Amino acid sequence: MKYDILIVGAGVVGASIAYSLIPYNVSVLLLDKNNDVAMGATRANSAIIHAGYDPKPGTLMARLNVEGNRLCGKLCEDLSVPFTRCGSLVLSFSEEDRSTLSELYDRGIKNGVPDLKLLSKEELRKIEPGVSEEATGALYAPTAGIINPWELCLAQAEVFVKNGGTFLPGCEVQGISEIFSSEGKRSYLLNTTKGEISADTVILCCGTEADTVHGYISSPDFRITPTRGEYYLLDKSEGTKVSHVIFQCPSEKGKGVLVAPTVHGNLICGPTSEVLSHGSEDTATTAVKLSEIKEKASRSVGNISWRDNVRNFSGIRSNSTSDDFLIREIPGKKGIFEAAGIKSPGLASSPAIGPYMVELLKSSGVVLTEKTGGYDLTRKKIHFRDMTNEERAALVAKDPAYGRIVCRCEGVTEGEIRDAIQSPIPPLSLDAVKRRAGTGMGRCQGGFCGPRIVEMLLSERPDSSPLSILQDGEGSTLFVPRDAEEDCSYEEKETLSKEVES
Amino acid sequence: MRSYDIVVIGGGPAGLAAAKSAAESGCRSILLIERDTKLGGILNQCIHNGFGLSHFGEELTGPEYAFRAFEELKTINQGDHPPVEILLDTFVMEITSDKKIFAMNKKDGYFEISAKAIILAMGCREKARGALAIPGTRPAGVMTAGLAQHYVNIDGYMVGKKVVILGSGDIGLIMARRMVLEGAEVLACIEIAPQPGGLARNVTQCLEDYGIPLYLRRTVTAIHGKDRLSGITVSEVDEKYTPIPGTEMEIECDTLLLSCGLIPENELSRKAGLAIDPKTGGPFSSDVHETSVPGIFACGNVLHVHDLADNVTKESIEAGKAAAAYVAGASSTSQQAISSPKVFPGKVVKPVGEKEMNTDPSVRTMTCIICPRGCTLTVTTGENPTVTGNACPRGKAYGIAEVTHPMRTLTTTIRVRLEDGSLSRISVKSKGEIPKDEIRSLAEKIHHTIISAPVSVGDEVIPGVVATSAT
Ligand SMILES: Cc1cc2nc3c(=O)[nH]c(=O)nc-3n(C[C@H](O)[C@H](O)[C@H](O)COP(=O)(O)OP(=O)(O)OC[C@H]3O[C@@H](n4cnc5c(N)ncnc54)[C@H](O)[C@@H]3O)c2cc1C
Ligand SMILES: Cc1cc2nc3c(=O)[nH]c(=O)nc-3n(C[C@H](O)[C@H](O)[C@H](O)COP(=O)(O)OP(=O)(O)OC[C@H]3O[C@@H](n4cnc5c(N)ncnc54)[C@H](O)[C@@H]3O)c2cc1C
Ligand code: SF4
Numbered sequence: 012m013k014y015d016i017l018i019v020g021a022g023v024v025g026a027s028i029a030y031s032l033i034p035y036n037v038s039v040l041l042l043d044k045n046n047d048v049a050m051g052a053t054r055a056n057s058a059i060i061h062a063g064y065d066p067k068p069g070t071l072m073a074r075l076n077v078e079g080n081r082l083c084g085k086l087c088e089d090l091s092v093p094f095t096r097c098g099s100l101v102l103s104f105s106e107e108d109r110s111t112l113s114e115l116y117d118r119g120i121k122n123g124v125p126d127l128k129l130l131s132k133e134e135l136r137k138i139e140p141g142v143s144e145e146a147t148g149a150l151y152a153p154t155a156g157i158i159n160p161w162e163l164c165l166a167q168a169e170v171f172v173k174n175g176g177t178f179l180p181g182c183e184v185q186g187i188s189e190i191f192s193s194e195g196k197r198s199y200l201l202n203t204t205k206g207e208i209s210a211d212t213v214i215l216c217c218g219t220e221a222d223t224v225h226g227y228i229s230s231p232d233f234r235i236t237p238t239r240g241e242y243y244l245l246d247k248s249e250g251t252k253v254s255h256v257i258f259q260c261p262s263e264k265g266k267g268v269l270v271a272p273t274v275h276g277n278l279i280c281g282p283t284s285e286v287l288s289h290g291s292e293d294t295a296t297t298a299v300k301l302s303e304i305k306e307k308a309s310r311s312v313g314n315i316s317w318r319d320n321v322r323n324f325s326g327i328r329s330n331s332t333s334d335d336f337l338i339r340e341i342p343g344k345k346g347i348f349e350a351a352g353i354k355s356p357g358l359a360s361s362p363a364i365g366p367y368m369v370e371l372l373k374s375s376g377v378v379l380t381e382k383t384g385g386y387d388l389t390r391k392k393i394h395f396r397d398m399t400n401e402e403r404a405a406l407v408a409k410d411p412a413y414g415r416i417v418c419r420c421e422g423v424t425e426g427e428i429r430d431a432i433q434s435p436i437p438p439l440s441l442d443a444v445k446r447r448a449g450t451g452m453g454r455c456q457g458g459f460c461g462p463r464i465v466e467m468l469l470s471e472r473p474d475s476s477p478l479s480i481l482q483d484g485e486g487s488t489l490f491v492p493r494d495a496e497e498d499c500s501y502e503e504k505e506t507l508s509k510e511v512e513s
Numbered sequence: 514m515r516s517y518d519i520v521v522i523g524g525g526p527a528g529l530a531a532a533k534s535a536a537e538s539g540c541r542s543i544l545l546i547e548r549d550t551k552l553g554g555i556l557n558q559c560i561h562n563g564f565g566l567s568h569f570g571e572e573l574t575g576p577e578y579a580f581r582a583f584e585e586l587k588t589i590n591q592g593d594h595p596p597v598e599i600l601l602d603t604f605v606m607e608i609t610s611d612k613k614i615f616a617m618n619k620k621d622g623y624f625e626i627s628a629k630a631i632i633l634a635m636g637c638r639e640k641a642r643g644a645l646a647i648p649g650t651r652p653a654g655v656m657t658a659g660l661a662q663h664y665v666n667i668d669g670y671m672v673g674k675k676v677v678i679l680g681s682g683d684i685g686l687i688m689a690r691r692m693v694l695e696g697a698e699v700l701a702c703i704e705i706a707p708q709p710g711g712l713a714r715n716v717t718q719c720l721e722d723y724g725i726p727l728y729l730r731r732t733v734t735a736i737h738g739k740d741r742l743s744g745i746t747v748s749e750v751d752e753k754y755t756p757i758p759g760t761e762m763e764i765e766c767d768t769l770l771l772s773c774g775l776i777p778e779n780e781l782s783r784k785a786g787l788a789i790d791p792k793t794g795g796p797f798s799s800d801v802h803e804t805s806v807p808g809i810f811a812c813g814n815v816l817h818v819h820d821l822a823d824n825v826t827k828e829s830i831e832a833g834k835a836a837a838a839y840v841a842g843a844s845s846t847s848q849q850a851i852s853s854p855k856v857f858p859g860k861v862v863k864p865v866g867e868k869e870m871n872t873d874p875s876v877r878t879m880t881c882i883i884c885p886r887g888c889t890l891t892v893t894t895g896e897n898p899t900v901t902g903n904a905c906p907r908g909k910a911y912g913i914a915e916v917t918h919p920m921r922t923l924t925t926t927i928r929v930r931l932e933d934g935s936l937s938r939i940s941v942k943s944k945g946e947i948p949k950d951e952i953r954s955l956a957e958k959i960h961h962t963i964i965s966a967p968v969s970v971g972d973e974v975i976p977g978v979v980a981t982s983a984t
Contacts, residue, residue: 244643248783295650298734298756321643324651400615400623407622414619416548416604419780456641458660462668477670482653486740489653490670491767493696493960 014040014177016377017201017210019184019224021048023164023361024350025216030167031365033174033386035379040208041168041176044183046485047443048168048436049161051218053358054446055294055326056240057269057282058160059256061356062099062152064119064127070335073122075360075367080154082362090166091392092159093274099155099256100130100139102146102311108260112150119152126153141253143313155256159274160358161446165436166390167365172435174386179205180439181485187213187227187347197346199228212377214348214368219329221337221351223290228344233337233352237291238328240282241300243308246319246454249278257311268307270315275421275452277321280308287327296323321454330354338367340375348372393430396422396449417467418460420453428464432471440481441489444468465489516627517598518542518840520614522605522781523634525554526822527813527829529582531632534833536589536596540840543597544626546616548604553579554636555814556822558659558666560940560981561687561924563714566884567823574924576940576982578822580970605635608785610806630808630836633796634829635778637814639684645773649736652743658684658772662691666926669938671695673768677745678702679733683711683820685772690719692770694925694956699725700766703747705732705754710772712820713880713887718921722949732756733769742767775818785809793817801835802828810836821885879915881908892916920946925956927974928963929984939968940981947977 016032018025021043029041043050063077087094103109112129119127128151135142135149142149172178186202190209200209217224225231250272259267270280283300287293305317331337331352341347348371350364357364373379395403395413407414412426431438431447438444441464445452450460457464465480480489518540521532524547532545551557556564559575566572569581590597603618614626639657654673662684664670676692678685681704689699702720707730709716720727728747734756735746749760777795779787787796788805795816796804802812812832813825875895881888881903890902892912900912914920923943931937943955955977964974966984973979 243646292739293650295735295737296648298648301646301648317646318644320646321641323643323646323648400625403617404623407617407619411619411622414617414622415602416606416617419548419604422606454641454643455638456643458639458641458657461656461660462663465668465670477668483651484740487653488741490664490672491674493671 012040012206012208014038014208014210016040016212016214017042017199017208018214018216019043019201020051020216020218021045021164021168021178021180022051022053022216022218023049023160023167023358024218024353024364025214026164026167026171027361027365028214028216028350028368029171029176029365030388031369032379033171033176033388034382035369036382037379039171039176040179040210041171042179042182042184042203042205042208044181044204046180046439046481047446048178048180049164049446050484052326052329053164054161055242055324056160056355056358057242057271057279058158058273059099059269059271059356059359060094060096060156060158061359062119062127062155063122063124063356063359064115064150064152065356066118066122067334068118068121071338072336072356072360075336075363076356077123078363079356079360080156082366083156083158083359086362087158087163089389090163090170091390091394092162092166093394094156094158094163095274096154096156097255097272098151098153099258100135100142100149100151101258101260102135102142103148103260104145104310105147108262109148111260111262112148115150119150124152124154127151128153139253139255139257141312142257143309143311145310157256157271157274158358163358163361165446166392169435170388170390173390178436181205182208184224184227187224189228189344199347212346212348212372214350216350216353218353219292219327220290221329221331221349221353225341225349225351228347229341232342233331233333235289235352236330236332237287237289238330238354239285239287239294239325240328241285241296241304241325242279242281242323243301243304243317243320244273244322244324245278245280245315245317246321247276249316249319250276252278252312252315259307259311268304268311270308270312275449278315280304280315282326292327294325294327296325319454322456328354329357336360336364338364338371340371345375346377348375393427394449395424395427417463418448418450418453420455420459421449423448423450423460425467428467429471432468440483440487441465441468442483514625514627515544517544518628519544519630519632519836520626520628521545521632521634522608522614523547523554523636523813523815524549524552524599524601525634525636525813526556526578526582526825527636527815528554528632528634529579529586530826530829531634531810531812531833531836532597533586533589534830535632535837536833538834538837540837541594541596544600544628545597546600546603546605546614548602550602552583552599552601555659557982558662559687560666560926561691562922562942563885564822567821568826572922574940574942574981575822577970580982582826605781608781608809610786610809612808629840630810632832632836633782633804633809633811633815634813635781635815637775637777637818640771640774640776642771645679645771647733647736649745650738652736652738652741654738654742654767655736655769656771658682658688658770661688661768661770665691665695666940667938669926669928669936671697672770673697673742673766675700675766676768676770677733677764677766678770678772680704680772680774681709681711681716681727682772682774683715685770686711686715686719688770688772689725690723691925692768693723693725694923694953696960697768699723700764701725701747702727703731703733704729705750706730710774712885713889714882714885717880717887718882722921734761736769742769745769775814777815777817779815782811782815787811790817802832803835803839808836808839810839877916879912881911883907883911919949921949921952922946923952923955924981925959927959927978929966929968930963931966931984936963937966937984939984941974941978942981944973944977944979
C-alpha cells in the first residue's frame with residue numbers, strides 16, 4: 012500500500028489533520044491501532060473547549076487554544092456536532108485565589124481571549140446560583156464551551172472518508188524505516204500489524220505513545236508522562252445543578268476538579284491527576300481517587316447527589332517533558348511530522364491543529380495543490396431527541412424507522428441506529444454504535460437497548476455471528492459459545508431430539 | 514387529536530390488570546400503550562416459576578402469568594366495541610399534567626392523545642454499575658442480571674462461563690441457577706448486607722440446591738480485565754458498608770452479574786411533574802394509587818418495586834377501578850392524604866449463613882420453597898419424619914419430601930425451528946415436579962433438542978416437558 016500522506020493515530024488531532032487535508036489533491040490514509048477512531052484521550056476527557064487564559068502567553072498552546080476555540084463554533088455547525096458555548100467560571104475561595112484569578116485574567120488578555128471578566132461574589136451567584144457559598148468570586152470566560160469530544164473526532168474522520176480518504180482500524184505501527192528510490196527520493200516504510208505501508212509524508216499523532224513511535228525513526232527529545240484523570244458522570248437529574256463549567260482556582264494543593272454540565276445533559280465531575288508508569292494504558296478507576304473527586308467537587312457545588320452516578324471512567328493525558336505542544340517536522344527526518352505532547356487543552360486546540368499542520372507541511376515543501384471543488388466539508392446528522400414535535404412528526408412520516416425508540420434513556424430511534432451502522436466508518440462494537448448514535452449513554456447504560464442493538468447489528472450484517480459482537484475494543488466479546496450446543500451439529504441434534512421423542 | 518377516557522401506559526401485569534379492571538368498572542374507552550411488540554412486560558423474560566399462587570391459585574412461570582393476564586383481559590374485551598384498545602410497539606415519549614400523551618410508532622408516526630385519566634404502569638429498571646460506583650476497569654462481561662436474563666432467555670445468547678453474582682436480589686438468585694443450568698460455573702453470590710436481599714425460597718432453590726456459596730457482608734471493590742472481565746476483588750465491609758482494608762480476596766471470573774436493586778421507571782412521571790417519593794423512587798400516591806396530579810394514577814413497579822407479580826395485579830385492579838371512578842365523577846376519588854404507598858406483605862427474609870448450627874443429624878432445618886412466605890421448617894429424618902414451623906399443610910408435605918425424595922420444577926428454554934427455517938426460542942418447564950437430581954440431565958437433554966413450530970402454551974413439546982410460551 013502506498014499513499015502520499017499517512018496519518019498515524021485517529022484521535023481528535025489525527026482527525027482534524029485528515030479533515031484539513033480534504034481540499035488538497037493528495038491520497039491520505041488515516042490509521043489507528045484500535046478498532047475505531049477516538050479510542051484514546053479523545054474519548055475520555057472533560058469535554059471542555061477552554062477559552063484560552065490558561066496557557067503561558069507566547070506559546071504555541073496559547074495561540075492554538077484561542078484559535079481553536081474561535082473555530083469551534085462554525086466547525087461544529089458544519090459537522091452537526093453538539094457544542095454549547097456555556098461559558099466557564101474559575102472560582103476563588105480565598106484572598107490568595109483572588110490574586111491568582113487576576114493573573115489568569117492578565118494572561119487571558121495577552122492570549123487574546125475575548126470578553127473575560129472578574130466577578131464579585133454577588134455577580135457570581137447571580138449568573139450561577141448553583142455554586143457553594145464558599146466561593147468568593149470568579150473569573151468568567153463566556154467563550155468557553157462544552158462539546159461531545161468523540162463526535163468532533165468522528166465527524167471529521169467520517170467527512171474525510173466520504174471525500175475519498177481511507178481509514179484503517181486495527182493497524183498498529185511497530186516500526187518506521189526510510190527508503191530511497193533509484194532517483195534518490197526519500198519516502199518511509201511503516202511496519203504495521205496490517206502489513207507494510209509506505210508514504211512520502213508521515214504525520215504522527217499518537218497521544219500517549221508519541222515518544223515511543225517517534226523513537227522508531229529517531230531518538231525522541233521529549234518523554235511522555237502518562238497522567239490519569241478519573242471522573243464521575245452523573246445522571247441528568249443532576250445535569251442542571253450548574254449551567255457553566257465550574258473550575259477551581261489552581262493552588263499549591265493542585266488544580267482542583269471541575270464540575271460541568273455535558274452536552275448530553277449530564278453532570279461531569281473530575282478529573283484527578285495521577286502519573287502512571289511510562290507506556291501504561293491503564294484506564295481503571297480507583298476508590299481513592301473517586302472519593303477525592305467527591306470531596307473536592309463538593310467544595311464548588313454543595314448539593315451533588317452522588318447516588319445518581321451513571322458511570323465512572325478515566326482518561327490518560329499525554330503530558331510531556333516539554334511545556335508546550337510539539338507540532339513540528341521531526342528534526343533531521345524530512346517528511347516525518349508529529350503532533351506530540353498534546354495534553355489539555357488539546358481538544359480545544361484541535362480545530363486549529365489541522366490547519367496549522369497543513370501550513371507546516373506546505374512550508375516544509377510538501378506539495379499540496381488545491382482541488383478545484385468536488386468536495387463537501389459538512390455532515391448532516393439527525394439528532395431526533397433535539398427536534399421539535401413538528402419536525403419529529405414530519406421525519407417519521409417520511410421514514411418510519413425514526414418512529415421506533417430503541418434507547419429509552421436518550422430517546423434514540425431505530426433510524427438513527429441504522430444510520431450509525433451504515434455510516435462511513437462502520438461501527439465494530441456496541442460502544443462504537445454508542446459513539447455514533449448516542450445509545451446506552453443514559454442511566455441504564457445499555458441495559459435496555461443492548462439486546463436491540465445486537466439484533467440490529469446482526470440483521471444489518473447477515474454474515475456476522477453473535478459470537479463476534481464486541482462491547483468495545485478488540486477482544487471485548489459479549490457472548491461465549493453454549494457448550495451444550497456447540498459440540499454437536501444440527502443433524503446430530505436432530506437425531507438426539509428424535510431419541511428424546513422416542 | 515384522538516381522545517380516550519383512560520390511557521394506560523405499559524402492558525406488563527400492572528397495565529393489563531388496570532385496563533381490565535377499569536373496563537369492568539364500566540369505562541368503555543380505554544387505550545393501552547406498550548412499547549414492546551408483545552404484552553407481558555418483564556414477565557416474558559422471567560421464565561422461572563413462582564408466580565400466580567395468590568392471584569391464579571397455582572404456580573406459574575412468568576410467561577404463563579402474562580399469558581393468563583392477557584386471557585383475562587380478552588374475556589372482557591369481546592363484542593363489537595371492545596372497551597380496551599391496544600397499541601403495541603408504541604413508545605410514550607411524554608405526558609403532561611393536563612393529561613396529554615405524546616407517543617410514537619412506526620405506523621402512526623408521532624402523535625398526541627388526550628385522556629381524562631392516565632394510569633402509569635411502566636415498570637422499573639435495574640440499578641447499573643454506575644449507581645454502585647465500583648472502581649476498576651470497564652471490560653465486557655459486567656452487566657445487570659436482568660440484561661443477562663434477556664440475553665439468555667429471550668435471545669438465546671450465553672453471556673459467560675465463570676460467573677459471579679453481585680447482590681442477592683431475586684433476579685440475581687434466579688440468574689445464578691439459570692447460568693448453572695446453561696452450563697456455566699457460578700462461583701459465588703456476594704451480598705453487602707448481613708442478610709440476602711431476595712426471597713429465602715430463592716436462596717434455597719437457586720443457590721443451596723446448586724452449592725453456590727453466598728458471601729454476606731462483602732462487596733466487589735475492584736473490577737479487572739482490559740477487554741473482557743478477568744477477575745474481581747471482593748472485600749468485607751463494616752456496619753456502614755465501608756470496605757475493610759486487608760480483607761481482599763481475588764476471584765477469577767469472566768462475568769459479573771449485578772443484582773443490586775430496582776428503581777421505578779420515572780422518566781415520564783418526572784416530566785409530568787409528579788411528586789416523587791425519595792423512599793421508593795416512585796410517585797407519591799393516595800390509598801387508591803392516585804398521584805399528586807389528580808387523574809394520574811400509578812400501579813405496579815412504576816409506583817414502588819414489588820417482589821411478587823400477584824401483588825402488582827392486586828394493586829393494579831384497585832388503580833383501574835379508581836381511574837374509572839375518577840372519569841365517571843371526573844374529580845379526585847380519594848379523600849385521604851397522599852402518602853407513601855403501602856407495601857404488601859410477602860417477603861420474609863431469613864438470614865442464611867447465619868443459620869443456627871445444627872449438630873443433630875436426625876434434624877434438618879430448611880426453608881420451605883412452596884410459596885413466597887418461605888417458612889423455616891424443622892424436619893426430623895428417619896422412619897416417620899415430622900415437620901414443624903410450617904404455616905400450612907403444603908409445607909409439611911414439602912418438608913417430608915425434602916428428606917425422602919426432594920422434588921423440583923425445571924424451567925429453561927428450548928430451540929424451535931420456525932416455519933421459515935430459522936431458529937427461535939421458547940420457554941418450557943418440566944411437567945410437574947421431577948426428582949431434584951434429575952434436573953441437570955433433563956436440562957442438558959433439552960439443550961440438545963430442537964423442536965418444530967408451531968407451539969402453543971401448554972403443549973408437551975418433548976415427553977415430560979411443556980411449553981410455557983408460544984412461537
Ligand atoms: C483526563 C483528561 C481531561 C482532559 N480534558 C480536556 C479538556 O477539557 N479540554 C481539552 O481541550 N483537552 C482536554 N484533554 C486533552 C485532550 O483530550 C487531548 O489533548 C486530545 O484528546 C488529544 O488527542 P490526540 O489525537 O492527540 O490523542 P488520542 O486521542 O489519545 O489519540 C491518539 C491515537 O493514537 C493511536 N496510536 C498510538 N500509538 C499508535 C501506533 N503505534 N499505531 C497506531 N495508532 C497508534 C491511539 O490508538 C489513539 O487512538 C484532557 C485529557 C485527559 C486525559
Ligand atoms: C427479573 C425479575 C424477576 C422476578 N421474579 C418474580 C418471581 O419469581 N415471582 C413473582 O411473583 N414476581 C417476580 N418479579 C416481580 C414481578 O414480575 C414484577 O413485579 C411485575 O412484573 C411488575 O409488573 P409491572 O407491570 O409493574 O412492570 P413490567 O412487567 O416491567 O411492565 C411494564 C411495561 O411498561 C412498558 N413501558 C415502559 N415504559 C413505557 C413507555 N414509555 N411507553 C410504552 N410502554 C412502556 C414496558 O415495555 C413493560 O412492558 C420479578 C421481577 C423481575 C424484574
Ligand atoms: S409452609 Fe405453607 S405458608 Fe409456609 S412457605 Fe410453605 S407453603 Fe408457604
